Amino acid sequence: MGNKIIELKNISKDYxxxxxxxxxxxxxxxxxxxxxxxxxxxxxxxxxxxxxxxxPTEGDLFFEGKNINNVPPHKRxxxxxxxxxxxFPHLNIYENIAFGLRIxxxxxxxxxxxxxxxxxxxxxxxxxSRNIDSLSGGQQQRIAIARALINKPKVLLLDxxxxxxDLKLRKEMQLELKHMQREVGxxxxxxxxxxxxxxxxxxxxxxxxxxxIQQIGTPVDIYNEPENAFVAxxxxxxxxxxxxxxxxxxxxxLGRTFKCVDYGFNKNESIHxxxxxxxxxxxxxxxxxxxxxVTSTIFKGVHxxxxxxxxxxxxxxxxxxxxxxxxxxxxxxxxxxxxxMSKEA
Amino acid sequence: xxKKQKFxxxxxxxxxxxxxxxxxxxxxxxxITTKEVNNIKTINFTLNNYKLFFDxxxxxxxxxxxxxxxxxxxxxxxxxxxxxFIISKINIxxxxxxxxxxxxxxWMNMLLRTYAWMTILGxxxxxxxxxxxxxxxxxxxxxxxxxxxxxxxxxxxxFMVLPIYTALSKMDQHLVEASHDLGADxxxxxxxxxxPLSLPGVISGIIMVFMPAVSSxxxxxxxxxxxxxxxxxxxxxxxxxxGDWNFGSAVAIMMMLIILVSMSILNxxxxxxxxxxxxxx
Amino acid sequence: MxxxxxxxxxxxxxxxxxxxxxxxxxxxxxxxSTSRGNxxxxxxxxxxxxxxDRDIKTALYYTVIVAVLAATIATFIGTIxxxxxxxxxxxxKSIMVNINYLPVVNPDIVTGLxxxxxxLSTNMRxxxxxxxxxxxxxxxxxxxxxxxxxxxxxxxxLTEAALDLGATPLYxxxxxxxxxxxPGIITGFLIAFTLSIDDFVISFFTTGSGVTNLSxxxxxxxxxxxxxxxxxxxxxxxxAVLILLxxxxxxxxxxxxxxxxxGNY
Numbered sequence: 001m002g003n004k005i006i007e008l009k010n011i012s013k014d015y016x017x018x019x020x021x022x023x024x025x026x027x028x029x030x031x032x033x034x035x036x037x038x039x040x041x042x043x044x045x046x047x048x049x050x051x052x053x054x055x056p057t058e059g060d061l062f063f064e065g066k067n068i069n070n071v072p073p074h075k076r077x078x079x080x081x082x083x084x085x086x087x088f089p090h091l092n093i094y095e096n097i098a099f100g101l102r103i104x105x106x107x108x109x110x111x112x113x114x115x116x117x118x119x120x121x122x123x124x125x126x127x128x129s130r131n132i133d134s135l136s137g138g139q140q141q142r143i144a145i146a147r148a149l150i151n152k153p154k155v156l157l158l159d160x161x162x163x164x165x166d167l168k169l170r171k172e173m174q175l176e177l178k179h180m181q182r183e184v185g186x187x188x189x190x191x192x193x194x195x196x197x198x199x200x201x202x203x204x205x206x207x208x209x210x211x212x213i214q215q216i217g218t219p220v221d222i223y224n225e226p227e228n229a230f231v232a233x234x235x236x237x238x239x240x241x242x243x244x245x246x247x248x249x250x251x252x253x254l255g256r257t258f259k260c261v262d263y264g265f266n267k268n269e270s271i272h273x274x275x276x277x278x279x280x281x282x283x284x285x286x287x288x289x290x291x292x293x294v295t296s297t298i299f300k301g302v303h304x305x306x307x308x309x310x311x312x313x314x315x316x317x318x319x320x321x322x323x324x325x326x327x328x329x330x331x332x333x334x335x336x337x338x339x340x341m342s343k344e345a
Numbered sequence: 346x347x348k349k350q351k352f353x354x355x356x357x358x359x360x361x362x363x364x365x366x367x368x369x370x371x372x373x374x375x376x377i378t379t380k381e382v383n384n385i386k387t388i389n390f391t392l393n394n395y396k397l398f399f400d401x402x403x404x405x406x407x408x409x410x411x412x413x414x415x416x417x418x419x420x421x422x423x424x425x426x427x428x429x430f431i432i433s434k435i436n437i438x439x440x441x442x443x444x445x446x447x448x449x450x451x452w453m454n455m456l457l458r459t460y461a462w463m464t465i466l467g468x469x470x471x472x473x474x475x476x477x478x479x480x481x482x483x484x485x486x487x488x489x490x491x492x493x494x495x496x497x498x499x500x501x502x503x504f505m506v507l508p509i510y511t512a513l514s515k516m517d518q519h520l521v522e523a524s525h526d527l528g529a530d531x532x533x534x535x536x537x538x539x540x541p542l543s544l545p546g547v548i549s550g551i552i553m554v555f556m557p558a559v560s561s562x563x564x565x566x567x568x569x570x571x572x573x574x575x576x577x578x579x580x581x582x583x584x585x586x587x588g589d590w591n592f593g594s595a596v597a598i599m600m601m602l603i604i605l606v607s608m609s610i611l612n613x614x615x616x617x618x619x620x621x622x623x624x625x626x
Numbered sequence: 627m628x629x630x631x632x633x634x635x636x637x638x639x640x641x642x643x644x645x646x647x648x649x650x651x652x653x654x655x656x657x658x659s660t661s662r663g664n665x666x667x668x669x670x671x672x673x674x675x676x677x678x679d680r681d682i683k684t685a686l687y688y689t690v691i692v693a694v695l696a697a698t699i700a701t702f703i704g705t706i707x708x709x710x711x712x713x714x715x716x717x718x719k720s721i722m723v724n725i726n727y728l729p730v731v732n733p734d735i736v737t738g739l740x741x742x743x744x745x746l747s748t749n750m751r752x753x754x755x756x757x758x759x760x761x762x763x764x765x766x767x768x769x770x771x772x773x774x775x776x777x778x779x780x781x782x783x784l785t786e787a788a789l790d791l792g793a794t795p796l797y798x799x800x801x802x803x804x805x806x807x808x809p810g811i812i813t814g815f816l817i818a819f820t821l822s823i824d825d826f827v828i829s830f831f832t833t834g835s836g837v838t839n840l841s842x843x844x845x846x847x848x849x850x851x852x853x854x855x856x857x858x859x860x861x862x863x864x865x866a867v868l869i870l871l872x873x874x875x876x877x878x879x880x881x882x883x884x885x886x887x888x889g890n891y
Contacts, residue, residue, distance in 0.1 A: 053522050073525040080526045086519035090541045099537075100527035151527060350799070354710025354722070357703055357766065361725050364763040368740030369728070371747060428640055431633045443637070450644050452867045454824055456844040457860045461647030463848060464654065464857075471650060499647070560733030563826060567848055577735055584739050584831070594743075597736050604733065 003029045004065075005154060005187055011049060011059035013211075019045050021211045022059070027155070027189060028204075032181055034190045036198040037208035038234065043191045044083075046208070047157050050189060051080045064154075074103075079148035080157040084164065085140045087132045093119075093143055094128040100151040118146035121180065138169045145180070155187040162197065174200055195235050199223060207231050228341050232274040239275040239315050243340075244268055251340060254290060254312060262340035272341045277305070277316040279337035282323060288330015290315070294323045376594035394595035403579070403596070410576040411603070413490060413565075414558035417497035418505075421554045422547065424498065425505035429546070432506075433513040444510070451503050459496050459567050466492050466568070492568040497558050504553035512546025513539070548611050556604050576600050648864065655857035672858035679855060681843055688754070689839040692829075693822035696761035701815040703762070704769025709803065711770070712777045723774075729764045730771070737764060738831030745832065752834030760832040761822045768821065769814035776810030777803075816874075 006027040013020040020042045027033050035043035048054040049061065052073030061069050068076060079100075087096050095102075097115045106114075119125050122142035132140060141161060148156055161177075162170045178201050181188045192198055198205050199219040207214040207222060207230075215227045226232035229240050243253030248263035253273045265271060285291050292310035304322045307314045308329060315331065323329055379389040397403065432443055450458065465471050466486040473483040486492060520542065524534040562577030569575070574582070576596065583593030655673070659666025676682060711722055729737050741763065745756045784806065788798035804811075826841035833842070840863070847853050 051522075051526060053525075072530075073522070074528045074530050078526075080523070082519045082523055084517075084519065086517060086523040088520060088523070088538060088542075090538075090544075099524070099529075102537075103528045103533055147523075147527065350795070351710050351713045353706040354708075354714065357707035357710070358722065360703070360763070360766070361722070364741065364744070364759065365725055365728050368744040369736075371743045372736070372740045375743065424640070427636060431637055434633070446641065447644070449871075450648060452820075452871065453648065453860070453864055454826075454841060454844065456826055456841050456848065457651065457856070457863065458647065460844060460848045460856060461651050461860070464650055465647055499643070502644075556731075556733060560735050562735060563845065567845075577733075580735055580739065584742065590743065593739070597739060600733065601736055 005029045005063070006050065006189075007062040008046070008049075009060045009062070011046070011056045011061060013042075013045055013049065013054060014057045019211050020049075020056075023211075023213060025206060025213065025216070027187055029154075029187055030185055031203050032178065032188045032190065032201060033204045033206065034192060034198040034202040035206050035208060036192060036195060036234075037214075038193055041208040042211040043193075043208050044159060045211075047080075047159055047189060047191050050155070051078060051157050052076050077153055078155045078157060079151050079153035080159065081141075081144045081148050081161045083159045083161070085144040087140055087143055087147070089132060091132075092128070093124075093130050093132060093135075096132060096143060097147045097150055099147060114150050115146075118150045121149065121183070122146045123176075137164050138173060141165065141173065145177075149180075149184060149186075153186065155189060156181075158188060158190045160192055161190075162192075162194075170197070177201065199235070207234060209234070225339065226274060226341060229272045229274075229343075232272070232339070232341060237277055237316055239277065239280075241273045241275065241313065243271055243273040245271050245340060249335075251338060254310060256289060258289070258338060259335040260338040260340060261335055262338070265340065265342065270343055272343060274339040274341060275315070275333060275337060276339075277318040278303075279333055280315070280317045281332045282306075282308075282317055282319050282321065283330045283332050285328045285330045288332055290331040292329065292331070294325050294327045294329060297322055297325055372594045372597055374594075375590050376598045378591060380589065380591050394592045395599070397592055398595050398599055406574045406579055407576055407599070407603070409573065410559055413493060413497075413575065414555050417494050417501065417558045418551055418554045420494065420498045421502050421505040422551065425502055425550065426509055426547070428502075429506045429509035429513055429543075432510055447506065448503050455500060456563065456567075458500055459564055462492065462496050462499065462568060463487060466495070488569060490569070493565050496564040496568045497554075497561065500564065501554045501558060504557075505550040508549040508553065509543055509546040512543040516542050548614065552608055552611060555607060559604065560600060648860075651857050651860040652864065654854060655861040657854065657857075672854045673862075675855045676858045676862070681838070682840070682855070682859065684836075685838045685840045685843040688757075688837055689823060689841075692754075692758055692761055692839065693819050696758055696765050696822045697815055697819040700762045700765030700818045701769050701811060704766045704814055704818075705773055705804075705807075705811050707766070708770045708773040708777060709799070712774065726767045726770055728767075730767050734825075734827035735831075738828040741828070742831045752832060754833075754837045757829055757833040757837060757839075760828050761825065764825075764828060765818035765821060768817045769811075772814035772817060773807055773810040776807040780806050 004026045008023050008025045011020060011023040012018060023042075023046060025046075035046055037043045045054060049056055052068075052071060056069065060067055063071075063076070063078070088099065091099070094115055097118055098111045101111045101114060115128065116125070119127060122145055124139060124142055124146070127135075127139075127143075132143065135143065141164075144161070145156075158177075162173050165173060174197060177188075190198075190201065199222070202219055204216065205219055205222045206216050209230050215222060215231045217225075222231065223235055226235060226238075232238045232240055241253045243251050245251050245262075245265040245268065246257065247267055248265075249260055251258055251260045251262070251271070251273060282288075290308075290310045292308040292315065294306050295309050295314065296307045298305045299322075300318075303318045303320050306317050306319065306323060308317055308331060309315075310331070317331065376394050377390055377392065379391050379393070398407075428447070432440060432447070435443055463470070467473070468483055468485070468487065470486070472486060477483060516539070520538055521534055524538045529537060560577050562575070562581045565575045565578050566581075569578075580593055580596050580600070583589045583596065656668050656670070657665055658669035658671065711719055711726075714722060738760070741756075741760045742752070745752055750756060780803065784802050785795075785798050788802045789795065793801065824841065825839070826845060829839050830842055830845070833839075840859070844856060844859070847856055
């Protein structure tokens with residue numbers, strides 16, 4: 001860790017409109033970095049620029065310190081796992097995986113050995129002569145990974161690779177991908193719109209929106225200390241409430257003043273307060289800091305998700321106990337549960 | 346759907362029998378009987394019509410026709426693949442316009458399209474007039490094999506381009522990117538990914554050009570003159586001039602066989618390529 | 627960039643190859659000189675000749691009549707047969723569909739001569755009726771091929787829903803199925819009409835006693851030698867095709883527009 005393998009400096013991309021605006025980002029060796037954001041946020045474009053399928057309108061792209069702005073994809077030591085796998089339908093599994101080595105004119109014996117190794121890595125030993133359309137989505141996924149990894153790339157790009165899989169398979173593949181990354185020891189740049197996936201797998205998460213980077217950090221940082229309302233809202237469900245920072249460690253919102261752990265804002269600065277639904281505790285009305293009426297209750301499997309109307313707005317609360325609709329309840333939280341974000345970011 | 350609606354098709358089943366099956370059975374019947382028959386009781390079976398087909402004269406006609414059709418098909422393929430490829434690369438906004446422009450001439454009557462080439466290639470045609478103007482002697486451009494080939498390529502080129510274009514434009518663009526990603530340059534990507542994936546289109550293109558080319562009698566008649574026989578003109582002659590339906594039927598059956606055999610060979614070729622990818626390398 | 631230009635040059639040459647012959651025909655249709663080499667000045671006399679030409683007028687009449695009748699009848703038979711065939715069991719269905727394919731894959735000349743043999747063996751006189759029957763025969767398969775995919779993509783529960791709501795099977799067919807497969811029926815009709823208008827080989831074999839169509843007239847004129855009236859005829863036919871295409875384009879643009887508007891409500 002620590003060596004920058006990829007660096008993007010002021011990368012912008014225009015089609016008819018600007019889709020990427022001045023992206024500055026670096027990826028360390030052996031890092032699992034995830035680009036996270038809603039569709040249209042520019043994450044896939046960023047990945048395609050790394051892969052060489054798109055060229056930046058402005059800015060510079062460095063790979064191991066060298067500018068690779070104009071290096072075509074086939075000359076980059078970067079391989080891609082495509083969104084819908086893009087396996088070659090006219091080739092069987094063996095030839096799909098061998099594709100890159102065939103191009104390099106590797107000898108048959110070595111190819112055979114390498115393909116075998118790759119199939120073992122992705123747990124599909126013995127699948128050599130099968131057709132790709134005989135595979136399930138998860139299996140195709142593994143073949144796509146094997147096809148990329150056989151070229152021993154320094155960086156592997158993955159474009160929403162688990163998007164087409166069902167939930168259970170997704171969870172399995174998440175663990176497996178993480179495991180594979182450790183085993184082969186290369187850098188993964190991963191694109192997803194699924195925040196949970198990003199938080200589970202990554203060393204570093206880059207949250208993007210509207211072609212700009214919103215926040216870069218570890219999953220824990222991103223979750224606990226979202227830098228702005230977009231990140232807070234996108235990473236898990238949050239209550240975002242307008243408030244005023246009276247002074248360090250003191251914030252006012254919804255007509256009450258609370259202690260908090262944040263500091264460093266201007267006096268009386270207008271800010272956003274983030275309250276995670278799972279941090280809020282439901283208590284009898286008179287014990288609550290905030291009081292309101294339950295307007296909806298949905299059972300979510302492990303917990304109930306309830307909406308409590310506190311007059312000015314609705315607050316989302318998660319609890320393992322259910323309060324029926326119409327109940328008057330109080331809401332409680334600790335100073336550590338209050339996250340303050342500045343409004344401009 | 347209602348199972349009773351089956352009945353809707355019954356009239357057409359009868360129609361198919363009378364107008365599709367029966368005529369072909371009749372052709373076959375004529376091909377294996379002698380000419381002298383005038384009523385059903387004196388019917389005489391013979392294989393002489395087929396024997397006659399294998400006479401060097403007619404085998405020559407057949408080979409000449411196949412040759413001509415093959416050359417036309419190859420020209421269509423060589424000219425048409427790049428056209429399909431280029432059109433498939435055109436920006437989506439303009440692509441349909443270019444495609445429309447390309448097939449627009451097809452909307453003109455085929456006889457007229459062929460006739461147009463008589464005007465261009467004829468002894469008094471544009472090219473010769475131009476040559477005369479420059480002081481060169483006239484060339485004999487019309488009424489030979491080259492004229493027939495030009496006519497066929499002109500008429501059948503879209504049949505080659507459209508299926509290839511369809512195959513190319515249906516192809517997942519990510520496959521091309523994947524190939525580049527795995528280290529293939531443009532040439533290698535074309536040879537190892539694009540070409541093999543467009544093969545089904547190429548094969549239907551070949552079938553769609555070869556079939557009318559081998560059986561055409563209009564183009565040889567108009568551009569090839571009366572000099573040499575081709576399978577199409579031979580059949581026309583036998584039916585409409587000499588009235589030898591029996592031999593004519595045998596030739597027609599043989600032509601159908603040739604087309605059937607070449608189609609099944611081509612289709613097998615296609616399946617092979619798609620099935621066992623490892624043969625490709 | 628070099629490659630781009632190469633592409634453009636190549637496409638340019640192909641378009642010259644495609645359009646030069648047509649342009650030549652159109653130009654010569656206004657040429658006041660029988661020998662095609664020289665330009666004898668602008669004239670409309672070939673057009674006047676054309677309008678006074680009996681053969682051509684008769685041929686035009688038969689071409690249009692046969693195409694309209696054949697396409698209409700074929701569309702009707704083809705549509706109901708497609709619905710019927712769709713409900714056949716697997717094996718008979720595939721046999722029928724394959725027989726239906728025969729006129730599509732058979733060379734025209736084989737279709738033409740086999741029909742001729744049929745008519746003459748049954749002592750039928752070659753003429754208008756034989757030509758019309760032949761056109762219907764080679765039109766129907768194309769209509770079926772256009773309608774079948776629409777039937778396949780039709781929601782199977784639509785008819786059931788209609789029956790459930792109290793419709794008789796025939797009513798459901800008329801009010802639910804037919805409107806749903808209408809685009810296929812229209813396509814089928816247009817294909818059938820174009821094929822009939824353009825057909826030469828099959829008409830050539832199955833017509834007789836003075837009944838001709840434009841293709842046959844052009845063929846016999848062309849064989850007798852080049853006649854400037856054909857140029858005039860080509861120009862007119864080309865114009866007709868262009869107008870037709872223009873109308874179709876306008877119509878589909880209009881339909882699209884209406885669809886889009888509909889979506890807003």
